[in-house]
Amino acid sequence: MPSLEEELMFPSTPGKYKGQNRHFHRCFASTSTMFLWALFLIAITASYLCFQSFMDNNNSTSNRFFTGHHWEKQVINSAQIHQAHGMSVLVTGAAGFVGSHVSLALKKRGDGVVGLDNFNNYYDVSLKKARKNLLNENGIFIVEGDINESKLLLKLFDIAKFTHVMHLAAQAGVRYAMENPNSYIHSNIAGLVTLLEVSKNANPQPAIVWASSSSVYGLNEKVPFSESDRTDQPASLYAATKKAGEEITHTYNHIYGLSITGLRFFTVYGPWGRPDMAYFSFTRNILQGKPITIYRGKNRVDLARDFTYIDDVVKGCIGSLDTSGKSTGSGGKKWGPAPYRIFNLGNTSPVTVPMMVGMLEKHLKIKAKKNFVVMPGNGDVPFTHANISSARKEFGYKPNTDLQTGLKKFVRWYLSYYGYNQGKL
Numbered sequence: 001m002p003s004l005e006e007e008l009m010f011p012s013t014p015g016k017y018k019g020q021n022r023h024f025h026r027c028f029a030s031t032s033t034m035f036l037w038a039l040f041l042i043a044i045t046a047s048y049l050c051f052q053s054f055m056d057n058n059n060s061t062s063n064r065f066f067t068g069h070h071w072e073k074q075v076i077n078s079a080q081i082h083q084a085h086g087m088s089v090l091v092t093g094a095a096g097f098v099g100s101h102v103s104l105a106l107k108k109r110g111d112g113v114v115g116l117d118n119f120n121n122y123y124d125v126s127l128k129k130a131r132k133n134l135l136n137e138n139g140i141f142i143v144e145g146d147i148n149e150s151k152l153l154l155k156l157f158d159i160a161k162f163t164h165v166m167h168l169a170a171q172a173g174v175r176y177a178m179e180n181p182n183s184y185i186h187s188n189i190a191g192l193v194t195l196l197e198v199s200k201n202a203n204p205q206p207a208i209v210w211a212s213s214s215s216v217y218g219l220n221e222k223v224p225f226s227e228s229d230r231t232d233q234p235a236s237l238y239a240a241t242k243k244a245g246e247e248i249t250h251t252y253n254h255i256y257g258l259s260i261t262g263l264r265f266f267t268v269y270g271p272w273g274r275p276d277m278a279y280f281s282f283t284r285n286i287l288q289g290k291p292i293t294i295y296r297g298k299n300r301v302d303l304a305r306d307f308t309y310i311d312d313v314v315k316g317c318i319g320s321l322d323t324s325g326k327s328t329g330s331g332g333k334k335w336g337p338a339p340y341r342i343f344n345l346g347n348t349s350p351v352t353v354p355m356m357v358g359m360l361e362k363h364l365k366i367k368a369k370k371n372f373v374v375m376p377g378n379g380d381v382p383f384t385h386a387n388i389s390s391a392r393k394e395f396g397y398k399p400n401t402d403l404q405t406g407l408k409k410f411v412r413w414y415l416s417y418y419g420y421n422q423g424k425l
């Protein structure tokens with residue numbers, strides 16, 4: 001058996017060091033002293049890091065929720081329903097793009113809304129904070145926390161009897177999944193399960209509406225995409241986690257009677273949008289005079305998306321909440337079948353990426369510097385196109401903003417938020 005020192009000195013290929021054994025013994029005394037010092041330093045650093053993380057966890061826990069009467073009052077007030085037959089909704093991802101818009105729309109019509117968001121730094125946190133401020137000004141309280149924190153979720157369900165959960169917290173972005181795959185598992189799988197576990201135990205159980213994605217259609221070629229089409233060829237880990245979410249929610253519907261509605265969003269865009277998305281980052285680059293990269297498919301075919309304006313998606317989310325039906329379980333048992341639904345929320349008129357850029361150029365009155373490159377193998381799909389007849393039939397979903405109009409509104413917001421010069425930062 002080699003000693004610990006030997007193992008550490010020759011970790012990978014012992015044979016490589018054969019000739020150096022004598023030298024090693026000569027140096028052993030001084031080396032072993034250095035080694036012991038190194039071990040000592042490592043131990044000290046490790047203890048310090050453990051202590052720090054323990055303190056961080058404790059602090060974040062106490063800061064975020066067990067903060068007493070005032071905190072509970074804020075949650076209760078925010079969850080309060082102010083209209084007849086209204087609902088009380090926990091919106092996860094409330095400081096996100098879709099989450100902030102849906103929260104405001106619900107509050108406006110008198111529903112109770114409590115937001116939850118972990119304010120992660122996937123993109124500019126200051127934009128999330130600005131959305132939070134907007135929600136606060138409108139009487140919506142946002143709790144800072146992660147959907148993986150079951151204690152926090154239990155506490156929230158304990159003090160506010162949510163009738164619905166609008167679950168929009170997720171790790172978004174198709175291509176980022178290659179850089180940080182675990183963040184998708186953390187939020188889109190583990191976080192989802194934590195939320196479902198708490199929801200199924202809540203009394204009463206809430207109905208759940210959550211964000212799936214058009215990306216579940218993966219490499220399908222039949223268009224437009226219908227909910228009954230196959231979804232077993234995801235092109236990215238992101239898509240795979242959304243597909244997994246659809247299966248996971250199905251089991252909670254089947255076993256515990258949770259009412260579930262999955263919404264397949266199609267490239268949602270608009271004011272207060274996500275800076276990681278193409279229309280947003282292109283706008284920034286065009287204003288800064290920087291080049292933009294436009295992906296192209298095989299044989300120089302342009303990529304196309306069924307870009308869907310945020311206000312239309314918000315109407316779809318609210319229509320889904322209104323028609324979600326009740327969960328049928330309690331105490332971990334199901335007392336009857338509960339609704340399980342999946343809807344496309346798209347626009348039904350795909351536009352190519354170069355055409356989208358042309359619209360931005362028009363609204364910004366600046367010509368873009370375009371670099372066309374072959375679409376890298378990074379999870380992208382060549383096109384998306386929604387069939388929305390199910391959502392139309394079920395709750396009258398009817399998108400009415402075309403891309404030209406929607407981008408005009410986005411550009412107006414962008415310039416008012418960042419200013420012409422802010423783009424140069």
Ligand SMILES: O=C(O)[C@H]1O[C@H](OP(=O)(O)OP(=O)(O)OC[C@H]2O[C@@H](n3ccc(=O)[nH]c3=O)[C@H](O)[C@@H]2O)[C@H](O)[C@@H](O)[C@@H]1O
Nearest residue numbers: 172173174213214215265266267277278293294295303380
């Ligand atoms: O519909 C969906 O389900 C998904 O829509 C978007 O994903 P994506 O359609 O890829 O949106 P963008 O990242 O804004 O890309 C739009 C188009 O621009 C293209 N693109 C993107 C980035 C770039 O630098 N160049 C470029 O040509 C992409 O290939 C794509 O065709 C969102 O980012 C996902 O979170 C969402 O789930």
